[in-house]
Amino acid sequence: MALISLTDLGVRFETDRPILEAIDLQIEDGEFVSILGPSGCGKSTLLRVIAGLTPPTHGTVQVGENTRAPRLGFVFQEPALLPWRTVRENIRLPLELDRALDSTREQEIGRQLQRLGLQAKDESKFPRMLSGGMKMRAALARALIVHPQILLFDEPFAALDELLRLELNEDLLRLWGEKRWSAVFVTHNITEAIFLSQRVILMDSQPGRILEEVAVPFEYPRPESLRQSQAFVELLGRVASTLRGNR
């Protein structure tokens, strides 16, 4: 059975116009799935439904394989760090809220930061002292510290410059390769969607529906150079024209 399973899902807010309609989507344990679609088509809403933050108005949402809810991580477009906490204290927050803090987990915070390329001296800094890329790395560390089974990403690298985005894409895949959580990754960037995932979901807007699911055939680990390979560029062109043709 799939780890995330949405059946005939619909969401509408106060207005009559449905935001999401007839969404059927299964995501397997350990799968990396990206979602691409025009602005306002309901990508964030879809993530929030999976996270249990927005209730669906139609259909069913099943997350997790048994009755116990799986551990979830959410990475927002902004780093969303608490400005009055140091980096280390920010990473610790989910453990505090989950009542999961003990000395082993406390030690793990430092290791987690290292794995994300932050140095020991950064731990005691406040978020305002960090660059945009470093803040996003801290936000990733915060999402990973709970040992999530599912990680939800809402355009996490959209505000970063292109080089930093490439670098973080590679780091993200390395981390995924180590732990194999399931990932649902919302982005506007087609290269990013294809480079990261095993499957790309293309969405249409008004109402938000699934237009097409594109399988990405490349093996992991994926080298940087994959982005220049002919097969990659062809797939990119196909996805782009599907999205454009439907506008």
Added chain:
Amino acid sequence: MTGPRPSPPVPRWLGSICPPVAVLCLVLIGWHLAVEVLDIRRFLLPPPGAVLTEAWERADELSAATGLTALAALLGFSISLVLGSLVALVFSQSPLIRRSFYPMAIFLQTVPIIAIAPLIIIWVGEGFVSVVIVTVIISLFPIITNTTTGLTTLDANLVDLFRLHRASRWDTLRKLRIPNAIPNLITGARISSGLAVVGAIIGEIFAGHGQHQHGLGYHVYYAGQNLETEWQFAVILASTLLGVLIFAGISLISRVVLHRWTFNLESN
């Protein structure tokens, strides 16, 4: 051009104190010259030197009055701080509570204190307690509004993060709402501290401290009645200094104790 920035030639605190002091000196000189050149009569506007001399000669009386007013202002301010924060905490718990009780808070803000001061004296009697009550009424509102704003205006992503982890109301309050409200609380406290001095003086004009003790409000009132303009100016000077001192004290405390937040305060 960007080179290494030279270290400032004067310490920062000196840099922030010099400009206002310079302006103050200019005002004093201008004041003095105006009195001399325009030949203004002393009971209308005494020269600054005469005011200082008067203050010096009656220093004991002046410092006793300032001490008494300071006590009332600080006590009233502290009560406002605690009470205002508690009210804001209650307000933050539900929009319904806010909608229901906010008009009452606005009533506090808009009621002419001069109209209700006599009522307070009827209920509580003249003296220190009445002065403190007037102070609280005048200085409470900024604490309530600012702190309520800080407790309720939250980053939507952070709210989601807390919901994702099924954070309890209590955890959300102490780990998100309260820390988020600290800069607003400080802003409210700064406004409120100035108002507390005003409140104490108004309270003293109405309620006084009894026959044997007089605060600044009493002196300001009777000096006016008796055309003791030099003394009146000395008293005004003392009340201003008191306000500045309390304000500076709060700024200092906020800087030292709340270094995690003060950066945010300075940046806006």
